Amino acid sequence: MTASISETFYEILSVGPDADTQQIKKAYRKKILQTHPDKTSGSANNNEDTSSSTVSLIKEAYDTLSDPTLREQYDQDLTKAAQTQGYNLSGDGLDTYSLESFEYDDSNEAWLKTCPRCQAPCSIKLIEEDLEQGTDDGEGGLELLVQCGSCSLWIKVKYMEEGDEEEVEGR
Ligand SMILES: [Zn+2]
Structure with missing residues (x-):
């Protein structure tokens, strides 16, 4: 097969x-x-x-x-x-997910997602720093590519720039 x-x-x-x-x-x-x-x-x-x-x-x-x-x-x-x-890294042809499809894990301060391909739980992980690397998606939002830690699948994640950055840490 x-x-x-x-x-x-x-x-x-x-x-x-x-x-x-x-x-x-x-x-x-x-x-x-x-x-x-x-x-x-x-x-x-x-x-x-x-x-x-x-x-x-x-x-x-x-x-x-x-x-x-x-x-x-x-x-x-x-x-x-x-x-x-593998995948090319232009993001072309990658499945796109919104950040809302991730689960936020408070203890790790990370967004976690079960890989749609290999189904390894929480194998796709985004942290605050990753989200700061996002690029303009041309539609008013941001996008970035992230790889499954288990099967190396790449997906594209779209999200809006959050206005709640003051939450990060009251310096
Ligand atoms: Zn995977």
Whole structure:
């Protein structure tokens, strides 16, 4: 089995990396219905080849993710694939997350996130100093790239400049 990091089975089924078996089953049924030839017949369908390969991909994704053993193996493959393939650092094509999707950890004064790819808990970490390195995202906010400490996945984080810097320390 080869794991593609450009379109993971999670992405194919449109489920989160922490989706449980019930959610995966539901997502699978929905996807299959959407791509079922009966649903699209009538309209001239030029995408027959595409849709049949999509269906087999959806099935493969479901078969893998609904089986705990296969899923574990797949997750490991994904991690490896992410490590070998790497990412360019321009940020192009990276998944973008808002800082709100991070959890703030008071004791470490850090924003933590479970990696969407390898699912290592809190493996993506941002501290105040990191946020000061952000660059203008051209939309009035800031953005920066951060790497998962576990599988080396890069993601892009967008956030607004906080006005509450006086909180940092009353010097
Ligand atoms: Zn990771």
